[in-house]
Amino acid sequence: MNTKGVKVLLLLLLINWSAFAQKVQRVVSLAPSVTEIIYLIDAQEKLVGCTSYCQVADEDTVAVVGNAVEVNIEALYALQPDIVLAMKLTKQQDVAAMEKLGIKVELMESPRNFEEICGQTLHIAKILGETEKAHKVVSLAKQRVHEIKQLAQKQEHNKIFFQLGANPVFSVLDNTFMNDYITICNGENIAAGLTKGTITRESVLLKDPDVIIIATMGGFGEEEMKVWKSYSGIEAVKNEKVFLIDSETSCSPTPSSFVSALEDVYKFISQ
Numbered sequence: 001m002n003t004k005g006v007k008v009l010l011l012l013l014l015i016n017w018s019a020f021a022q023k024v025q026r027v028v029s030l031a032p033s034v035t036e037i038i039y040l041i042d043a044q045e046k047l048v049g050c051t052s053y054c055q056v057a058d059e060d061t062v063a064v065v066g067n068a069v070e071v072n073i074e075a076l077y078a079l080q081p082d083i084v085l086a087m088k089l090t091k092q093q094d095v096a097a098m099e100k101l102g103i104k105v106e107l108m109e110s111p112r113n114f115e116e117i118c119g120q121t122l123h124i125a126k127i128l129g130e131t132e133k134a135h136k137v138v139s140l141a142k143q144r145v146h147e148i149k150q151l152a153q154k155q156e157h158n159k160i161f162f163q164l165g166a167n168p169v170f171s172v173l174d175n176t177f178m179n180d181y182i183t184i185c186n187g188e189n190i191a192a193g194l195t196k197g198t199i200t201r202e203s204v205l206l207k208d209p210d211v212i213i214i215a216t217m218g219g220f221g222e223e224e225m226k227v228w229k230s231y232s233g234i235e236a237v238k239n240e241k242v243f244l245i246d247s248e249t250s251c252s253p254t255p256s257s258f259v260s261a262l263e264d265v266y267k268f269i270s271q
Helices: 003-023 032-040 055-060 073-078 092-100 114-128 131-152 177-184 201-207 221-229 255-270
Strands: 027-029 047-050 083-087 105-108 158-165 187-189 211-215 242-245
Touching: 027 032, 032 047, 032 055, 032 083, 032 114, 032 255, 047 055, 073 092, 083 114, 092 105, 105 114, 114 131, 114 177, 114 255, 131 177, 131 255, 158 177, 158 201, 177 187, 177 255, 211 221, 211 255, 221 242, 242 255
Parallel strands: 027 047, 027 083, 083 105, 158 187, 158 211, 211 242
Antiparallel strands: none
16 A cells, blocks of 8 residues: 555544544443543543442442453443443453444553553543543643653662562562653662562562652551561661552552652652
8 A cells, every 4th residue: 555545544544533432422441540541531421331440430420330350241231332441451251242242342451651651541532532631631741750850860860669569579560650650760670670570578678779669559558668667777778768659549550640659759769
């Protein structure tokens, strides 16, 4: 196909997407982050179903059709959605069942970095016909991330351990959006190079991090904070740089949550 033909094809696809977006009035979200993005771009009036983990929708009494993995197909079908937005964590048999019933399903990958979070936000907005609002949300987020990055360049380079779980100890890895919190803040992830998130406490001590950040997920944060503070010989403890971070924001891949968590990480590092 020549260049002109490709341009015509792209134009037709854009027209089709625009026409579809205008028709989308009923959407089901099968991921908490997707639901949060829907609220961010002010498209919540189109949300008719979500998961039990979509806390942002609790007060709006949106119908619950399952969780991020299990889906009640009958309940979902009864809502007659124009489209279902899901992550690839959703079981393939559930996706197949929805498609067999004639339900349009949009499956998305988990974003691996801040840029992909922004791209996914714009993609969802295009589907729902809310691109103008999404561009404002993304633009503001990118501006703030840039500001923090510039400020962080003036700070000392820090070795950082960012903990996500205990028993076993679990760390933020490379090639994840949470690693961006570290790199944007001019830090070094002590778990860099690992292919699995599990890490021994001894390994962390040997790496001697300058800063330890613990997500509050599962309520283990307070106990882990006490454990790390008992190792008085490491830099993070000597300099009183062991912190808790809200997992509701730090683990949620949306532009606003990312900025909120990044601001916390920068504050921890710079104080």
